[in-house]
Amino acid sequence: MGEIGYDVAHLLGTSILLVSFALLYQRRLTSLINAFAVQSVLLAAAAAWQGWIQASPHLYLTALIALVLKAVVIPVALHRIIARLGIHRTIERVLGVASTLALAVGLVALSLALVLPLAGEAAALTREDLALALSVVLLALLMMISRRNAIGQVVGFMSLENGLILAAIGVKGMPLVVEMSVAFAVMVAFIIFGVFFFQIRERFDSLDVQYLERFRGEGDR
Amino acid sequence: MGRGPVAALIYGGSGVAALLVTGVAFAFLIQGDSPWHLKIPIGPPGLGASLVLDGLSAVFLLAVGLAGATASVFGWGYGRDGAHKPGHHGPAPARVLPFFPLFLAGMVMVLLAGDAFGFLFGWEVMSVASWLLVLSTHDEPETPRAARLYLVMAAIGSLCLMVSFGLLAGPEAAFSFTAMREQGVGDGLTALAVVLAVLGAGSKAGLVPLHIWLPLAHPAAPSHVSALMSGVMTKVALYGLCRILFDLAGMPDWWWGALLAALGSLTAVAGVLYALLQDDIKRLLAYSTVENVGFICLSLGLALMFKADGKPVIAALAFSAALLHVLNHSLFKTLLFYGAGAVVAATGTRSLETLGGLIHRLPRTAPLLLIGSAAASALPPLNGFASEWLGFQAILNGPQLSLWGLKVGVMVVGVFAALAAALAAACFLRFFGIAFLGRPRSAEAVAAQEVTAPLQLAMVVPALLCVLVGILPGLVLRLLHDAAAIAVGTALPASGSLGWLWLAPVGQAGGLAGNSYSGFFVLLVAGGLALLVFRLIRRHAASGLRRADAWGCGYPPVGPVSQYSGASFAQPLRRVFASGVFQAREQVSMPEPGETGAASHLLRWRDPAWDFVARPVWATVDWLAGRLNHLQFLTIRRYLMLMFATLVTLLAIMAVLA
Known part of the structure; x- marks a missing residue:
């Protein structure tokens, strides 16, 4: 199993990272959500593959949760929100594509430099997975701070969670209950964000979070 | 009122516990055991905590236990009805009672801790509890500011100590003292840890220039708490300093000792000069604490220098002098603060200028305070002399250091120490003379009444111990053997052929030069001579007591304001020493001829x-x-x-x- 198992897992992990890059430069919200859905499908595939090579059936359940929840339910819901709010044509201002991508490459290099020597004794597979997962997490954070639109930030948050799951499935013996609770937490966060979108929209006629700044309870600054 | 039984229970419990602690520490020191270890299951996760009693902590534990026991007695008597003059009550007992045992427990915890977590936890308990005790007098105008300053300084000190321990623990996170001792973390980090330890523990102990909170906070608390803060809490801080510099940080560099000795000599002189300028008796005593802490730090600095120089026997002499002074200062400073508390209870005032003539009104407190004052002035045969004498023996061995700068430096430090000792005598002469002799300067002083029996008992015990330790310092010195062995690697050799009545660190194997002293024979000679003089005077002078009006240069008898006052007693020393450093300025305004207003004399000085x-x-x-x-x-x-x-x-x- 060794060689091919390692190669496929590596391929899937790298694809997830590649989609993270794609997420960074999407300008339209719809394509952003689609890219996120693709990432989630890849994550589900990676989890299923890990379940196969580690012979741990509970990872299939993880894959199923990722597929249903993050590849289907959340993207569809986000699409509907965008349609109801009438912002599906909105073009988001992103930091310059070139500079963002350059920064992202730097972050990937950093995580490789950090993880590869640290986990020297761990299995090669775990090591690569950890480096990829850390890169995904850092790119998702970068995305959260480079987006102004609340939906963009939520997608960034979800992508960050994808990175965490990727790290979790790479480690042998991660109990299912952890993944379940993470998935549940994401679900709850999504619901709260959904309610929040409509509330912001109702008050400010925009999802741009900078309108929120004026309404903090710290006096008239 | 319902507070009687509760107070009796709390103070009784604290007193018994403190006596127990004293007994354990004493028994440990007598036996000279190997350290006692006790693992306790609670503590930070993965590390646990441990209690360790060794020779060094036992010495400090002895001081804490003794002072805790007498302070419990004093506190119980102090809080009872009738101990105070009508109209002048101490703080409400509910503000003192809960925190007093906590304060004691925090100090014991610091001394017994076998790891950095336990140490810092106890340190924080001690700081916060004492802060709350200071705040118990919050309705006095100066207290809130003093308490705030104290809290800020305590936080800074704790932060420094925390970082210091963190540095010493190194990347392995060796927080237990045993592990910390065995690993070295490199010269640079150790140096930083040492400087931080001096800052952290020094700010708690009152090293100049980190002392600013001490003379404000110590006097603000009720007197038995002041006694503990001044007499013992500063010692717990010095314990932290000893533990880190002598034990945990490994072999010292010469500059550790130089730093400590320089700061110590500065502290000693500055502290006693401040004390000379004070009018508030409790603040005077607090400043005198600063002076004594300076002397102890100076001796510790000498010990570090000799240890670094490879002269362990002289280092043991200096270290033993420091520890002996720790014990002695805790004895006479608690006694003096109880005495000040008794004066406050009897008169309701702390100002020296309103006291006077108390020797007639407080006939039992006065001799006890006289013993305390004489001990603080380092007069033989009392205990203060024994430890300062030992310290000077170490200073006189200074030329044996190999670095030329240090040879000269130690002599300069010695000059400072001698100046401080002389000024301390002047300071306590002024304290006792103005408060107890002469004629009363106010109606409160006239109406003073002797304090109750528990208060007297709390003073008698440390006074007796002051005399005892002064007469037989050699016996007490034996208790310090283990501590010196831990700190500098060797104990001070026993007093050679002269026997246990003598302090004689002379001609030992380590190349000690010096002379010898016996408190017992000094007492015999001084007592014999005093008796002789007394007899002669009684025989040749008129017997019987005669009282007459004072000669007023022809003017009608003037009131007690014409007496020498505290400010006028200090004036010569103030003009010589304080006009530069403290910018002491006097302003006299005389009324024009024909005007009927009073003349005024304004005195101002500031702390640099x-x-x-x-x-x-x-x-x-x-x-x-x-x-x-x-x-x-x-x-x-x-x-x-x-x-x-x-x-x-x-x-x-x-x-x-x-």
Whole structure:
């Protein structure tokens, strides 16, 4: 199993990272959500593959949760929100594509430099997975701070969670209950964000979070 | 009122516990055991905690236990009805009772801790409990400011100690003292840890220029708590200093000792000069504590220098002198603070200028305070003399150091120490003379009444011990053998052929030069001579007591204001020493001829530590806080960006280090 198992897992992990890059430069919200859905499908595939090579059936359940929840339910819901709010044509201002991508490459290099020597004794597979997962997490954070639109930030948050799951499935013996609770937490966060979108929209006629700044309870600054 | 039984229970319990602690420490020191270890299951996760009693902690434990026991007795008597003059009550007992045992427990915890966590936990309990005790008199006008300053300084000190322990623990996180002792963390880090330890423990102990909180906070507390804070809490801080510098940090460099000795001599002289200028008796005693802490630090510095120089026997002499002075100062300073408390209870005032003639009104307190004052002035045959004498023996061995700078430096330090000792005598002469002799300067002093029996008992015990330790210092010195062995690797050899009545660190194997002293024979000779003189005078002079009006140079008898006052007693010394450093200025305004107004004499002085240390630091903190204030009004994305940047920076550091 060794060689091919390692190669496929590596391929899937790298694809997830590649989609993270794609997420960074999407300008339209719809394509952003689609890219996120693709990432989630890849994550589900990676989890299923890990379940196969580690012979741990509970990872299939993880894959199923990722597929249903993050590849289907959340993207569809986000699409509907965008349609109801009438912002599906909105073009988001992103930091310059070139500079963002350059920064992202730097972050990937950093995580490789950090993880590869640290986990020297761990299995090669775990090591690569950890480096990829850390890169995904850092790119998702970068995305959260480079987006102004609340939906963009939520997608960034979800992508960050994808990175965490990727790290979790790479480690042998991660109990299912952890993944379940993470998935549940994401679900709850999504619901709260959904309610929040409509509330912001109702008050400010925009999802741009900078309108929120004026309404903090710290006096008239 | 319902407070009687509760107070009796709490003070009784604290007293018994403190006696128990004293007994355990004493038994341990007598036997000279190997350290007692006790693992306790509670503690930080994965580390646990341990209690260790060894020779060094036992010496300090002895001081804490003794002072705790007498303070419990004094506190119980102090809080009872009738101990105070009508109209002048101490703080409500509910503000003192809960925190008094906590304060004692915190100090014991610090001394018994076998790891950095236990030490810092006890340290914090001690600081916070004593802060609450200071606040118990919060309705007096000066207390809130003193308490606030104390809290700030305590926090800074704890921070320094925390970082110091963190540095010594090294990357292995060896927080138990045993592990910390065995590993070295490199010269640079150790040096930083040592400087931080001096700052942290020194601010608690009252080293100049970090002493600014001490003379405000110590007198503000009720007197038995003042006694504990001044007599014992500063010693617990010095224990931290000894533990880190002598035990945990490994072999010292010469500059550790030089730093400590320089700070110590500065502290000793500055402390006693401040004390000379005070009018408030409790503040005077607090400043005298600063002086004694200075002397102890000076001896510790000498011990470090000799240890670094490879002269362990002389180091043991200096270290034993320091520890002996720790015990002695805790005895006479608690006694003096109880005496001040008794004076406050009897008269309701702390101002020297309103006291006077108390020797007739407090006939039992007066001799006890006289013993305390004589001990604090380092007069033989009392205990203060024995330890200062030992300290000077160490100083006189200074030329045996190999570095030329240190040979000369130790002599300079010795000059400072001698000046401080002489000024201390003047200070306590002024304290006792103005308060107890002469004629009463106010109606309160006239109406003073002797304090109740428990208060007297609390004073008798330390007074007796002062005399006892003074007469037989050699026996007490034996208790310090283990501590010296832990700190400098060898104990001070027993007093050779002269026997246990003598302090004689002469001609030992370690190349000690010096002379010998016996408190017992000094007592015999001085007592015999005094008796002889007394007899002669009684035989040749008229017997019987005669009282007459004072000769007023022809004027009608003037009131007690014409007496020598505290300020006038201090004037010569103030003019010589304080007009430069403390910018002491006097202003006299005489009424014009024909005017009927009173003349006035205004005296002002300031503490340079405020101008050169405290204010710049506070201005910097204020400025930084003003800058950081902007961080409160960023956008959400900016906050996320800051967090992201922090994360990436930390990861980058990790990547580089790995």
